[in-house]
Amino acid sequence: MDKMLERALKASVRDEVAARLGGAAASPAQVEELVAESVGELRLDYGAQLDPSEAHALVRALIDDFLYYGPLQPLLDDGSITEVMVNGGGVDLADPSLPFLPPIVYVERAGRLEYRPDIAFDDAGHVRRIIDKIAEQAGVRCDEAHAMGCAILPGGRARATFVVPPLAPDGPALNLRMFKEDLMAMGDLERAGALTPAMSDFLRSAVAARCPIVISGGTGSGKTTLLNALSEFIPAGERVITLEDTPELRLRTPHTERMQTREANVEGEGAVGMRELVSIALRRRPDRIIVGECRGAEAYDMLQAMQTDHPGSMTTVHANDPGNAISRLRTMVGYADGDLNREVIMQQIAESLSGGLIVHVERLQDGNRRVTSIVAVDPLPEGGAVIPRAELFAYDVAGVDNDGWVVGAWRACGIQPQHIKERMVAAGVWYDPAWFFAE
DSSP states (O other), X not given: OOHHHHHHHHHHHHHHXXXXXXXXXXXXXXXXXXXXXXXXXXXXXTTOOOOHHHHHHHHHHHHHHHHSOGGGHHXXXXXXXXXXXXXXXXXXXXXXXXXXXXXXXXXXXXXXXXXXXXXXXXXXXXXXXXXXXXXXXXXOOOBTTBOEEEEEOGGGOEEEEEEOTTSOTTSOEEXXXXXXXXXXXXXXXXXXXXXXXXXXXXXXXXXXXXXXXXXXXXXXXXXXXHHHHHGGGXXXXXXXXXXXXXXXXXXXXXXXXXXXXXXXXXXXXXXXXXXXXXXXXXXXXXXXEEESOOOSTHHHHHHHHHHTTOTTOEEEEEOSSHHHXXXXXXXXXXXXXXXXXXXXXXXXXXXXXXXXXXXXXXXXXXXXXXXXXXEEXXXXXXXXXXXXXXXXXXXXXXXXXXXXXXXXXXXXXXXXXXXXXXXXXXXXXXXXXGGGTOO
């Protein structure tokens, strides 16, 4: 069928079904029946000659539009896809008279990007309708005043991040990051080649000994996946409170209370930020506090919690390497109190992370995710300006093979972390010096 004719027919069917529904709630079966009836009736008006397979595909596409997420639904149903990226598409703002610009769709599978030219949209407003549906389901705003945002799809199956005009001059853009139903345990990460058994055993004991842990890395590097996996080593009797902007954490420990930030309503009221959540959480008798991601002034409160009555707390931070993670924390603490000088801030970070770890993860150029560095943090010496840290494990990249796969190996750096050792011995958990000398 001609594409112009198909788009016109789809638009008429959408209008017809919407009119018949009249805003009333309907079951999926009722919607499917109305769509099929409308296609059968209206295709005659348009003189559309459809064979059975074409008719079925048309009905299926319209059902996906009404009930699900249009042409993106098959991608969401594909368990091997971890992220969907819809880039631009719509009307050329410089010259609206030009033809509709089709959005460009990519997916991530096994850490690698794939171009999907087979995913087609009907018109300039198709992507925006999908974004509006996602925003409405999540109860978030999407308009000129709120032209970007995040939302969790019903059932927690994926996180949507959207940008629309005027912030997106090339047309509405949408990212969907899927959450796996089967959480990866530390053993799964070992088998996937993300770290070695010695590193896994060491991290197990570090969590059990309540060492503070900061997981650093870039977007999509696997920070949240690793944090979820580490949570299985938290003793079952401990109470954990998680704090997030969007609910991505799915901890493997039974006594967990989840808290989430909230944006302001249309009147500009009711906003609850991460700093407020940390403050509330501290009054709710947590043994550990886990902040899904430190992005701003809440880092100050998080470090305070790590330093006082809540050892073993964990968080993630966007950073290029462990040293950069400390720099990012320093900057974020400065957001909380502009009167703090650099020395005081560094002292605060050192005291909070002393006897703790920075675990750095990366997504390599072949798409595989690796724990590329584990660094122990030591106390700041008297009068010192640089936080002492010692790399315990490192991943060395040797090159790329003929198939594009990164070739590398982990290396134990031959350093025993004395303050962490003391924590482990005091907690009565397993400590093995061989971890740090044989890889």
